[in-house]
C-alpha cells in the first residue's frame with residue numbers, strides 16, 4: 001500500500017513536471033526592443049534623418065521593423081546593427097567622435113563608441129553579407145519601411161560563427177542608417193570600409209537598441 005501510493009505520487013510529479021514544461025514552452029515570453037533614430041551628419045545628408053526600429057522576438061521568430069523619414073531620397077540605404085565582440089555595450093557616437101576634425105563622423109570614427117558592423121538589415125539578415133546585401137531604397141521624400149522576419153536560431157548561429165560565440169544581445173547594440181548620394185562632395189578625410197565608397201557607408205542616423213515591455 002505504502003509502495004503503491006509513493007509510486008502514484010512519483011507519477012503525478014512527473015506528470016506535473018511535463019505539464020509545467022509544456023506550459024512554459026507555449027508561453028515563452030516575447031521580447032521587445034526599440035531604437036529611436038537620431039540624425040547624424042545632417043549637414044552632409046542635407047536632411048535630418050529620423051525614424052524608429054522595432055525588434056520583436058516571439059519564440060524562434062525575430063521581426064525587424066524599421067521606419068525611416070527624411071533620409072536622402074531615391075537612393076539605397078545600408079543599415080545594420082553595430083556592436084562589440086566583448087560584453088561592452090555600444091553607444092551612438094557624439095560629435096566628439098570626429099577625431100580628424102573634418103566635422104563629419106565617418107564609419108571608421110564610429111568604432112570606438114559603437115564597435116563594428118554586425119548584422120545587415122537587408123533581404124537576408126542571417127546570410128550576414130554586409131557588402132552584397134540588398135538594402136531598402138528611400139522614396140523621393142526620403143521615407144522607407146523595412147520589414148523582415150528571421151529565425152532567431154538561424155541568425156544566432158550565423159552570428160556566433162562570425163563573432164566568436166557571441167550572442168545577439170540586442171540591448172547592447174546600436175543601429176545605423178547609412179548613405180548619401182554618390183555625387184556628394186566628401187573631403188578625402190572621410191574614411192570608409194575597404195573599397196566601399198564613403199558615400200555608401202556615411203552614417204546618417206543612429207539609435208541605441210533598448211529592451212521595452214511591449
Ligand SMILES: [Cu+2]
Pocket residue numbers: 078079080081082117176177178
Ligand atoms: Cu552599419
